[in-house]
Amino acid sequence: MTDMKDRIRETIEGNDVVLYMKGTKTMPQCGFSSRVAGVLNYMGVEYQDVNVLADEEIRQGIKEFSDWPTIPQLYVKGEFVGGCDIVTEMTLSGELDELFDKKGVAYSKEAAEKIREANA
Amino acid sequence: MSVTEEIRNRLEQAFRPTLLEVVDDSERHRGHAGYREGGESHFNVTIRAAAFAGMSRIERHRAVHAALGKDLVGRIHALALDIGA
Numbered sequence: 070m071t072d073m074k075d076r077i078r079e080t081i082e083g084n085d086v087v088l089y090m091k092g093t094k095t096m097p098q099c100g101f102s103s104r105v106a107g108v109l110n111y112m113g114v115e116y117q118d119v120n121v122l123a124d125e126e127i128r129q130g131i132k133e134f135s136d137w138p139t140i141p142q143l144y145v146k147g148e149f150v151g152g153c154d155i156v157t158e159m160t161l162s163g164e165l166d167e168l169f170d171k172k173g174v175a176y177s178k179e180a181a182e183k184i185r186e187a188n189a
Numbered sequence: 190m191s192v193t194e195e196i197r198n199r200l201e202q203a204f205r206p207t208l209l210e211v212v213d214d215s216e217r218h219r220g221h222a223g224y225r226e227g228g229e230s231h232f233n234v235t236i237r238a239a240a241f242a243g244m245s246r247i248e249r250h251r252a253v254h255a256a257l258g259k260d261l262v263g264r265i266h267a268l269a270l271d272i273g274a
Contacts, residue, residue: 101267101269136251137250137251137254138254138259138262138263139267139268149247151246151247151250152250153269154250154269154270154271155246155247155250158246159246
């Protein structure tokens with residue numbers, strides 16, 4: 070578990086944005102993972118995807134690491150943001166934009182606005 | 190007791206919510222990963238309770254996870270939460 074924690078820490082500290090998900094950003098294998106990856110893809114955010122289905126140890130490890138029982142899990146600059154419900158809420162409220170602004174993560178504001186318009 | 194009832198009971202006891210909806214959404218996921226015959230694998234929960242006031246989003250979700258317990262959360266394939274004060 071210590072090794073696993075080190076691996077996770079390396080990943081989330083070595084990449085500005087990391088999404089632990091089922092499947093990959095180009096081929097998600099779960100509706101919830103797909104939704105978060107879709108938001109990040111659409112907003113043009115550069116991120117590292119980690120497919121938990123490819124590694125059972127990571128799948129269990131990330132749940133313990135984050136103290137969070139479900140996948141997907143989004144990390145920004147080493148900080149846990151949340152899962153699908155929270156990322157969706159933050160996208161629609163504009164809090165995700167604020168977080169990216171604050172953390173210096175590049176994204177398309179225009180795309181974010183389009184998501185909000187489509188869900189208004 | 191069904192999983193739906195179990196979720197409902199635990200959340201009622203923990204938060205005394207002013208609004209609580211527990212919807213078994215499993216049928217919509219028929220054929221997808223985690224679907225089980227008979228349902229009770231995918232849930233949508235809407236809850237409003239004064240207890241959530243002042244908590245961050247993550248804290249609210251963690252409070253709900255804790256109230257449901259590891260065992261119950263482990264048995265559910267998917268849990269969509271809409272939490273408010």
